[in-house]
Amino acid sequence: MKARLYGKLGDALFTALLVALALGVLGVAGLLAWELWVGGAPAFRAFGFWGFTLSSEWNAVSERFGAWPFLIGTVVTSAAALILAFFPSLAAAIVVAEYAPRRLGEVVAYLIDLLAALPSVVYGLWGIFVLVPLVRDHVEQPLFLWSAEHAPALMGLLGPPTGIGMFSAVLVLALMILPYASSLARDAIRLVPREQREAMYALGATRWEVVRRVVLPYARGGIFAGVVLALARAIGETMAVTMLIGNSGQLPYSVFGPAATMASVIANEFTEAEGELHLASLLAVGFLLLLLSLAVNLIADFILRRMSVGEGRK
Amino acid sequence: MEALRMETENLTVYYGKHAGVRGVSLPVYDRTITALIGPSGCGKTTFLRALNRMHDLNPVVRVEGRVRLDDEDIYAPGVDPVVIRRKVGMVFQRPTPFPTMSIFENVVAGLRLVGVRDRDRLREVAERSLRQAALWDEVKDRLNEPAVGLSGGQQQRISIARALAVEPEVLLMDEPTSALDPISTQAIEDLLVDLKEQVTIVIVTHNMQQAARVSDRTAFFLDGEMIEFGPTEQLFTNPTDPRTEAYITGRFG
Numbered sequence: 001m002k003a004r005l006y007g008k009l010g011d012a013l014f015t016a017l018l019v020a021l022a023l024g025v026l027g028v029a030g031l032l033a034w035e036l037w038v039g040g041a042p043a044f045r046a047f048g049f050w051g052f053t054l055s056s057e058w059n060a061v062s063e064r065f066g067a068w069p070f071l072i073g074t075v076v077t078s079a080a081a082l083i084l085a086f087f088p089s090l091a092a093a094i095v096v097a098e099y100a101p102r103r104l105g106e107v108v109a110y111l112i113d114l115l116a117a118l119p120s121v122v123y124g125l126w127g128i129f130v131l132v133p134l135v136r137d138h139v140e141q142p143l144f145l146w147s148a149e150h151a152p153a154l155m156g157l158l159g160p161p162t163g164i165g166m167f168s169a170v171l172v173l174a175l176m177i178l179p180y181a182s183s184l185a186r187d188a189i190r191l192v193p194r195e196q197r198e199a200m201y202a203l204g205a206t207r208w209e210v211v212r213r214v215v216l217p218y219a220r221g222g223i224f225a226g227v228v229l230a231l232a233r234a235i236g237e238t239m240a241v242t243m244l245i246g247n248s249g250q251l252p253y254s255v256f257g258p259a260a261t262m263a264s265v266i267a268n269e270f271t272e273a274e275g276e277l278h279l280a281s282l283l284a285v286g287f288l289l290l291l292l293s294l295a296v297n298l299i300a301d302f303i304l305r306r307m308s309v310g311e312g313r314k
Numbered sequence: 315m316e317a318l319r320m321e322t323e324n325l326t327v328y329y330g331k332h333a334g335v336r337g338v339s340l341p342v343y344d345r346t347i348t349a350l351i352g353p354s355g356c357g358k359t360t361f362l363r364a365l366n367r368m369h370d371l372n373p374v375v376r377v378e379g380r381v382r383l384d385d386e387d388i389y390a391p392g393v394d395p396v397v398i399r400r401k402v403g404m405v406f407q408r409p410t411p412f413p414t415m416s417i418f419e420n421v422v423a424g425l426r427l428v429g430v431r432d433r434d435r436l437r438e439v440a441e442r443s444l445r446q447a448a449l450w451d452e453v454k455d456r457l458n459e460p461a462v463g464l465s466g467g468q469q470q471r472i473s474i475a476r477a478l479a480v481e482p483e484v485l486l487m488d489e490p491t492s493a494l495d496p497i498s499t500q501a502i503e504d505l506l507v508d509l510k511e512q513v514t515i516v517i518v519t520h521n522m523q524q525a526a527r528v529s530d531r532t533a534f535f536l537d538g539e540m541i542e543f544g545p546t547e548q549l550f551t552n553p554t555d556p557r558t559e560a561y562i563t564g565r566f567g
Contacts, residue, residue, distance in 0.1 A: 199410035199473065201371060203424035203480060204400030213423065217414035309413045 033290055040284030042277060052284055058249035058265075060274075065281035067262065067288055069251045074261040074292065076252060077166060077241065078234035081173035082181075085230060089178045090223065093185035098211055109186060116179035124243030127172040128164075132244070135171070136163030140256050159254025166252055166259045169245040173237060177230035184229060188222020189215055221308035228300035235293055238263040262289040316343040319514045320365065320402075320484055325379035327360050327369065334360040337379070338540045340533055342484070347506060347515045349525035349546065352535035353566065358518045361535065362486050365516065366402035367395040383484070400424075403482035407489045409469030411461035418457040420472050424480035439479050446512070447475035448505050467498025474505070478513070485509070487517040491524065503528050522562055526550050534558045 043052055043065055055066025092112055096105040140161035147154035159165065192215050200214045216223070246258025247268050260268070262285050273279040320342035327335040335357040342348050350358040360369075367388060369375040381388050388398045411420050421440045422430070430436060440457070444450040449471040453464070461472050470490060477485055487506075491499040506515060506528050519525050525532050526546060533543040534555075542549060542558045553559045560566060 195406055195408060195410045196412065198368065198371070198404075199406060199412070199476075200423070202366065202368065202399055202404035202406075203427060203476065204396050205427050206396055209427055213426070214412060217412070220414070 033287070036283055036287040036290060040280055040287045042280035043284040046277060046280075052281070053288060056251050058281075060269075060278050063275055063277050065277065065284075067281075067285050069249060070260050070262040070265045070285060071288065071292070073166075073245070073252050073259040074235055074263070074289070077170050077173055077245070077259070077261055078231055080170045081177055081234045082227065082231050084170065084174035085178040085181055086227065089182035089226070089230070090185055092178075092182045093189055093223075094211060094215075097186050097189040098207070098215065109183070112179050112182050114179075115175065116183070120176070120237065120239035121243075123172050123176055124240040127168060127240060127244045131171060132163035132168050135168050136161060140167065144256075157254055159257030161256050162246075163256075164244060164246045164258065165256045166245060166254075167256045169241050169259075172240050172244055173234050176237060176240060177233045180233055181223075181226040181230040184226030185219065185223045188219035188226070191222070192218045218309050221304060224300070224304055224307055228296070228304070231296060231300075232293060235296065236263055236289070238267050242267045262286075262292070316346060318342070319344040319384065320516075321382045322361075322365070323380040323382070325361065325364060325377070325381060327357070327364050328376040328378070329360075330374050334538055335364070336538045338535075340540060340543060342514060342516055343531070344514055345510050345512070346530040347510050347517060347528055349529035349532045350516065350518045350535060351520075351522055351525050351532060351561075353561070354520075356535040357538040358535045359488055360538075361540075362488055362516060362518050363404075365484070365486055366399050366404055368399075368404065370395050400428075400480055401482055402484045402486060403477035403480065404486045405470070405473050405477050405488065405490045408493050409466055409473050411464070411469050411472050413460070413462045415461060416458045417453050417461045417464070417472065420461045421475045421479050423476055428480075440475075443475040443479040446478050446505075446509065447471040448501060448508075449475060465498070467494050467501060470494060470498065470502065471505070474502070478509075482513060484514045484516065487515065489518050489520055492520055499524075522550075534561060536561070 046052075047055060047065065052066055053071065054068050055064075056068040057064045057066050058069060059065070092108070096109045096112070099105075100108060140158075140163060144155065144158055144161040147158055196214050196218055197210050200210045205213065241261055242264040245260060245264055247260045247264060248258035249260060249265070250258075252259035266282050266286055266289075270279070270282050273282055318341055322338055322340050325335060325338045325340075326333055338357075338361055340348075340361075350362060352358050363369055364377050365381060367377075369377055377389060383398065383401060387393070388395075388402075412423060415423065418436075418440055419426075421443050422436045425436060425439060430439075441450060441454075444453060449468060452468060461469065464472065470493070474485075474490070491502050494502070503524060506517070509515060510530075517525075517529065529546045531544065532546045532549045534541045534549065534553075534557075536557055542553060542555045544554075549558065550562055553562060
């Protein structure tokens with residue numbers, strides 16, 4: 001009787017503790033959003049919410065601020081990085097989970113996961129000292145010179161071939177988000193039931209046909225979840241992008257040219273934001289970044305519910 | 315006398331170092347049903363999976379001996395297991411509809427593999443196979459709905475229709491009714507008897523009554539060996555080996 005009472009009490013305590021912790025997390029997130037909103041409010045008041053969001057002027061001297069170039073910078077770099085990273089990450093997942101011998105597969109999987117463990121600043125350094133000179137000398141300059149000779153109209157689109165700019169930032173970003181997409185895709189592929197594969201093999205399918213017609217469709221929910229996680233990482237990635245993108249407050253008008261993302265402009269300017277409106281504008285950019293991430297996650301969740309197969313289906 | 319369709323000769327299957335099936339020689343006659351019975355772990359499923367080279371998918375499994383399909387050794391060098399599996403189809407213990415495909419796409423999945431695109435032909439084969447699997451009347455109005463929405467018994471008949479759609483010579487069935495209710499089981503047993511007009515069937519079953527009801531010949535497996543093989547009626551009424559008798563009278567297993 002006593003033990004039973006104790007058990008019930010413990011249950012109630014444990015439940016209360018869990019609820020408190022869960023609410024605490026929610027509270028912190030809410031507080032964060034609130035602080036960003038309050039901090040950014042002067043900017044929204046000065047230019048209007050849409051005026052601030054859609055204006056492409058960012059000038060600390062004349063104190064005119066608009067987030068549009070950074071919003072576009074974030075969307076373009078993230079989307080481009082995702083497009084670049086998607087197929088390699090999926091291919092790596094398929095090779096590791098389906099084709100490679102077990103041991104080799106595990107080593108490769110480990111190495112891919114290790115990419116996610118590298119600090120962002122290390123990617124940035126590697127980008128500056130290795131990738132940027134490489135890209136400048138072997139991709140951007142040859143392309144630029146070629147277009148100067150054969151298609152001058154292209155030069156504006158290509159932009160200054162300095163190595164620092166959107167092109168390099170996207171390359172590094174793609175490499176950084178690849179492990180996220182790949183590791184979720186790999187797990188999803190491994191979770192495809194053996195019966196499903198065997199049923200297709202028994203119809204006279206080759207290994208590739210089994211992958212294409214059974215494994216990938218079955219795993220599509222997990223693959224998509226990996227894409228979302230990778231995209232979320234790309235949207236929020238700060239350090240490496242700041243080091244490589246060239247930080248220009250202009251709308252990104254060219255492939256090689258400098259640009260900035262929402263995260264990079266905050267990192268780059270908050271120490272030197274003298275005017276109150278400048279600081280408020282940076283906080284307002286932070287608030288917009290939060291909204292963007294939230295929107296991406298909500299949309300992704302909605303799609304994911306429709307795509308999931310098997311256990312995740314509800 | 316019926317013609318021989320498949321035959322194993324001294325078939326041994328190793329899982330690593332352990333031989334799960336040892337020295338089994340079994341003839342499979344054309345358009346008959348051969349039942350494999352025996353207690354759990356006796357090697358009957360392992361034996362069955364050797365008949366269409368499903369063991370190739372598992373690197374720790376090694377197959378020795380010979381399996382002939384129409385006088386061709388299916389384990390001979392240069393024989394493509396993919397081609398063998400097209401001729402020797404398989405239905406598994408649990409229904410395995412492909413969850414992202416409609417009923418129709420499930421049934422024609424094997425035809426898609428060989429590149430059949432013609433809509434009319436796919437439709438024709440789907441209808442024929444679903445009729446063979448005694449499922450047509452139940453699903454003809456919802457061919458484009460997901461196959462996972464069907465009941466367990468219907469899903470298993472989808473799996474059978476899918477296997478039949480590629481017109482295999484032999485159909486291997488691994489306890490096809492063990493996950494089903496009695497009514498679905500009955501439906502599938504009736505179906506098997508009709509099917510043997512067109513296809514040779516080898517069925518593993520846990521259920522001795524099932525073997526007695528549907529099969530023409532029965533093989534009794536124990537500890538990886540085939541103890542006895544003969545016409546079903548004879549094996550069940552007048553077994554020659556005392557171990558067979560012990561098993562069918564329910565003294566073990």
